[in-house]
Amino acid sequence: MTDFKAHPLPTERHPLTPFLPEGTKLLMLGSFPPPLSRWCMHFFYPNYINDMWRIFGLIFRGDRDALVDTEKRTFRLAEIKQLLCERHIGIFDTATEVRRLEGNASDKSLEIVRPTDLTALTSGLPALTAIAATGGKAAEEIAAGLNVTVPRTGTAQPVSISGRQLNFWRMPSSSRAYPMAIEKKAEAYRAMMRAEGIISE
Secondary structure, three states: OOOOOOOOOOEEEEEOEEEEOOEEEEEEEOOOOHHHEEEEOOOOEOOOOHHHHHHHHHHHOOOOOOOOOOOOOEHHHHHHHHHHHOOOOOOEOOOEEEEOOOOOHHHHHEEEEEEEEHHHHHHHOOOOEEEEEEEEHHHHHHHHHOOOOOOOEEEEEEEEOHHHHHEEEEOOOOOOOOOOOOOHHHHHHHHHHHOOOOOOO
């Protein structure tokens, strides 16, 4: 009889469903949310010290704190969702099930047990023109799944998903651990959104 031993670390399933506004043109894909203890809201990039929504504030409002509720130390979720819908930006992650090898939020400690099925995720998005990895781990996972190389940070390369040509962008991480000023990160995201027709200015 084979002696099966349970893995000492439990798996964790993604706690959110994909946010896919009607007419989604750009799909932004991170790696996996941090532990729930670090959430300040029930949505993507929920850690108060993650700068994704400050980057969006700089791009769309000219103010890094425009989407931040500094008094309550959270983000303005209703405004964020409205903005994503208006700009046709979808959000999800590249993993649906992981193990946290060190129990923290670091991408380096994530073991991906079940990657996101990009074919299934994108099949219902007829207006989609681009997918953007919002960090190194996400970029590596997308590249491995599509059997392509990872683009240089801030650049894109064409990929094919179910016979459809899309741009695959590799963007800087919004984590403060990533060594780049938030203004430079915003410039990179702004350039990507301009190239994809999300913004015109």
